[in-house]
Structure formats: C-alpha cells, structure tokens
Amino acid sequence: MEPVSIVIVDDHPAIVDGVRAWCAAADPPITVVAWGHEPAVAVSGAGAAADVVLFDLQLETGVPAFDAVGRLVAGGRRVVVYSQAADDATVLRCLETGVSTYLTKAEGREHLIPAVHAAAQDLPYVSPALGGVMAGDRRADRPVLSDREREVLLAWFESDSKNLVAARFGLSVKTIDTYIARVRIKYADVGRPASTKAALVARALQDGLVDLSDL
Amino acid sequence: MTPDGLVAERPSLAPALLHSLRVARSVIVLVILVGLVLPHVVADLEVYDPRWTGPAWFAGLLAVAVADAVLVVRRRTWGRARWPAAAFVLALSVWATALLPASALVGPPHQTLGAVGWFGVLLLADTGLAALLGFLGVHVALTVVQLGLADRLDLLTAVDLAVVVAATGGFQLAVGAAGAALDRVAGAATEAARRQAATVTAEEVARQLHDDREERYTRLRGSVLPLLLGIGDGSLSPADPGVQRRAAVEAARLRRLFAEEGDVVDLLAAELGSLVDILEQRGTEVSFSATGERPVPPAAVRGALVDAVAPALLAARRSARVTVSAAGTGVLVGVVTDVADTDVAMVEPAGHEIEVVVVGAEQQTWVEVRWSPSAS
Numbered sequence: 001m002e003p004v005s006i007v008i009v010d011d012h013p014a015i016v017d018g019v020r021a022w023c024a025a026a027d028p029p030i031t032v033v034a035w036g037h038e039p040a041v042a043v044s045g046a047g048a049a050a051d052v053v054l055f056d057l058q059l060e061t062g063v064p065a066f067d068a069v070g071r072l073v074a075g076g077r078r079v080v081v082y083s084q085a086a087d088d089a090t091v092l093r094c095l096e097t098g099v100s101t102y103l104t105k106a107e108g109r110e111h112l113i114p115a116v117h118a119a120a121q122d123l124p125y126v127s128p129a130l131g132g133v134m135a136g137d138r139r140a141d142r143p144v145l146s147d148r149e150r151e152v153l154l155a156w157f158e159s160d161s162k163n164l165v166a167a168r169f170g171l172s173v174k175t176i177d178t179y180i181a182r183v184r185i186k187y188a189d190v191g192r193p194a195s196t197k198a199a200l201v202a203r204a205l206q207d208g209l210v211d212l213s214d215l
Numbered sequence: 216m217t218p219d220g221l222v223a224e225r226p227s228l229a230p231a232l233l234h235s236l237r238v239a240r241s242v243i244v245l246v247i248l249v250g251l252v253l254p255h256v257v258a259d260l261e262v263y264d265p266r267w268t269g270p271a272w273f274a275g276l277l278a279v280a281v282a283d284a285v286l287v288v289r290r291r292t293w294g295r296a297r298w299p300a301a302a303f304v305l306a307l308s309v310w311a312t313a314l315l316p317a318s319a320l321v322g323p324p325h326q327t328l329g330a331v332g333w334f335g336v337l338l339l340a341d342t343g344l345a346a347l348l349g350f351l352g353v354h355v356a357l358t359v360v361q362l363g364l365a366d367r368l369d370l371l372t373a374v375d376l377a378v379v380v381a382a383t384g385g386f387q388l389a390v391g392a393a394g395a396a397l398d399r400v401a402g403a404a405t406e407a408a409r410r411q412a413a414t415v416t417a418e419e420v421a422r423q424l425h426d427d428r429e430e431r432y433t434r435l436r437g438s439v440l441p442l443l444l445g446i447g448d449g450s451l452s453p454a455d456p457g458v459q460r461r462a463a464v465e466a467a468r469l470r471r472l473f474a475e476e477g478d479v480v481d482l483l484a485a486e487l488g489s490l491v492d493i494l495e496q497r498g499t500e501v502s503f504s505a506t507g508e509r510p511v512p513p514a515a516v517r518g519a520l521v522d523a524v525a526p527a528l529l530a531a532r533r534s535a536r537v538t539v540s541a542a543g544t545g546v547l548v549g550v551v552t553d554v555a556d557t558d559v560a561m562v563e564p565a566g567h568e569i570e571v572v573v574v575g576a577e578q579q580t581w582v583e584v585r586w587s588p589s590a591s
Contacts, residue, residue: 086504086506088506088507088508104504106502106504128504129504129506132504132506132507132538132540133506133507135506135507135540136506136507136508136540136541138507138508154540154542154547157504157506157538157540157549158536158538158540158547158549158551158581158583159536159549159551159574159579159581160502160536160551161551161576161579161581163576163577163579164551164574164576164579164581166576167574167575167576168572168574168581
C-alpha cells in the first residue's frame, strides 16, 4: 500500500520541520510531498495530489483563513487544521466547513500522526481539544448528544487519556473510542453538506460505527 | 424638556422641590381669584349685560384653577391638556373683555386683564419661560385688538394698560423664572446627592475588599510564617519533599492573592495559572486548556477549587495537564499528573457544593473537581 502523503501549509519553519520529523518517524510512515506558507502550495505542484492537507489556520495575514479552508474542502480535499487558536467558535466553524479534524498546536505528535492517518481513510479523529469544544457546544442547531456521550467527551478533554476515561466509567477503551467517534459523525451529519463530511459518515456506516438510526 | 422627563431623570430630590413650587403657584392663583377678583366681580355685577355673564367667566377661570389644584394634589401634570386649557382661558378673557362697555375697559371691572396671566403660570411655566412669555404676549395683543375695536386706543388707556401689564406680568414672569431656577437647582442638588451616594458606596466596597484581604493575609501569616520561621531556624529542612510541597502550596496562595489584585477576567484560570507557573519553573511540562462558556465562581469557591487540585498538581513530576471546562451551570477543573494516586495527598473540599473524583490508571492520576452551584 502506498504511504499516506501530506502537504503542510504553515508559516512557522519550526513547525514545518517538527511535523516533517514526526512524519518520517511515523509508523506506518507518512510522506510529506510539499510544504509552504501559502494555501497555493496545496493546489499546485506536488501538493495538489497529497492525501491530506495539514493547514495552519493563522497564516501571515493574522486573519483565520476560513475561506482558504472552505475552498480546499469544496475541492474535495481532506483538511486537518493545525492551529494556535483553540476558541470554540473557530473550531466549530471549521467543523461546519467540513474539515476532517481540528488539532491545536498544543497537541503534539501523539495526536497529529493518528489524526493524519484517520483523515486519509475518512475515519473520525477527535483530539481532546476538539472533544472539549463539542462537549461545550451550546448552539441551538448543535447535534443532539446523549448524556453519556457528553460525559465521555469532557473526560477525554480533561484527561487526554482513553485509559483514564475507560477506568473512570468502567468501560473498555474500544467502547470509549466508539462514543467519541459517534459524536464526530453526528457533527459530520449536520449543517452544510460537504463531500468530506459525506465520506466520514459513509465510512462510519460501512464500518458499523454508527447505524442509520443514530443519525 | 417636559416636567415628566425631569421627574424621570431625577428620581429623588427634584420632584419634591418642583411639587412644592406647584403647590405654591396653585395657592397664589386661588387666593388671587377668591381674594382679589371675586369681590370685583360681585361689586360690578351690573356692569355686565346680561348680569350672569360676570359670574360665568369667573366660574370658568375658577374651574381651571381648581382642576390644576386637583392635579397637583394627585401629583399629576396637565400633559397635553395644558394647550386646550390655555386656549380656553384666553377665550374666556376675550369673551369677558367683549362683554364690558368701552368705558370700563382697563378699569377696575376689567379683572381678566390682570388675572389671566396667572393661568399662563399655572399651565405653561413647567414647559419653560418662552411658553409663558408667549401666552402673556398673545393675551396683551388680543387685548390691544379689542381696545382698538372699542375705539379706546388713546394715550391714557395705553399708559393704564402698560401699568397693569408691567405690574401683574412682572409678577407672573418672576414666579415663572423662579420655577425655572428652582428646576436647575433641584437638578444640581439631585446630581450632588447621587455623587455623594456613589462615593459612599465606593468607600464601602473598598472597605469590604480591604477587610477581605486583611483576613486572607491573616490566614497566610498563620501558614506562611511558621514555614519560613521553621526553615530559618533549621527545624524544617528545605531538602524534605514535604517541606517543599508546603512551600509550593503557600507560594501558590500568595500568587493567588496577588492575581486578584490584577485586572484578570478569568480569575479561576489566573489562579490555576499561578500553580502552573510554579510547576514550569521547576521543569514540569504543563498543558493548560480551557473550553466552553463558564460561569465565574465566587472567590471562596475559586479558592476551594484550587486548593482541592493543588496537592495533586504540585506532586507532578515531568508532565501535567490542567483543564477548565463548563459543566451545566458549574465548572469542572481537571488535573492529570504522571504520579500514581497513592502518592497524592488529597485535601477534603471544604463544602461550597464541590465534588472531587480521583481516577488512577497506569502511573497517572486524574483529579476532577466539580463545582455545581445549587439553583438559587
């Protein structure tokens, strides 16, 4: 099987170097095919064919690049947002746009590598920061979560350890994973349609992670 | 500006002063009508033809004065009714003047000439001096027109008219001006009273804050001083991990006290941040995240939340995670450390609707402190 390929859009050279080192050491490996500080690097040259776009939301302009994310998603690209910003409104707006997942820069290799692998296969990945935002979502049009789903998400946000969450609720890590993934699918199933959202939902249905009655 | 507006803006002092002024005006007008005008009306009954017309215009004026007195007693204003009432009074004046024979004009039987201006004071003085001046001016103009129609525009009559207008109109304007001045004074007095109240409130708040800090300094003296004295006289060893932990806890308390002096919006996060600083200074890697729309817990609850997680957090070795999140109407503080839970000395939360959950797995300890304010 071909290794997963990514293009990095980030204006911090240190971040680009760090992510390239993590990708080289990843197992299975991840190939970084292109990098640059402008979204253009993801739509032309080697970057145009990458499986996943790792996207820094705060580029040099200082304004969150929601439009660029929107264009990439509309072009069918799988976007993993990797951003300094952790505020709820920014995270929820990116989810609504149809990004594969959202990581904050405080979340390092242990979340970035699995998030890229999950995105490449249209599988849900929820970092603790994203879990915290979904658990605290108070918007009127948010998806309906069960109490247990919300508790598990909050616990994941608090502990950053599925072992601790599993120990707390007396459940297996696999069951905890299922709860978290199901919430992510519920988010993919609401709001504006996007092919990336549809792919997440379709893959989750195919894998039996959710069934139609959950949606 | 309407008197209603004034009352609404100056809730305390102005209405009382302005009401007194209105009472005074009503009494003045009623006394003038009954004490000065009525005797002339009675004495000059035969001047009017037919005879009932003299008492009729007097009754009309008296009715307006009584209506005003009733409004004053009920603390209500004329509102928009003041304008038709003023027009009615002017109409009565024109009618009464027209009833008089030309020879009686501007003489003793022409009582409306001096009395009508007082109704301008009653009805219009609240709206400002301009309206009162306008009313008096229209009244004089109408009188001059009627004198012209009666062919009485001779020099002598003009001098008499000027004397009456100057004497009564001067009085009426003076009362109106006094009202306007009183209105300004009342506004200034109310503003002064409000400022004084604000100063007293600010002083009281400052005093309570001071007492609150005194109390906490006293508490700190009870815990920090013995520790410092112990280290100073050698009875406590800085190498002892227990002493180190006590020192870290006290340092965190001091930082919290200082944090409250600052202008920080999320005080809970700031207080936890003080603890995080201590850990980072000694080389522990700490991740700190906050999420959701959180209420602001009161100072006592913040202190209890931080105290409940502090021992676990300060026991961390290489890494720790601190989170703050919204939980219903309350707040969750989570701390995860790389230390097995047997090594963590727990403090019992001191009430404040706080629950603590401790979970341990694989050399990690997770302490969750939840504040759920009871519905109030």
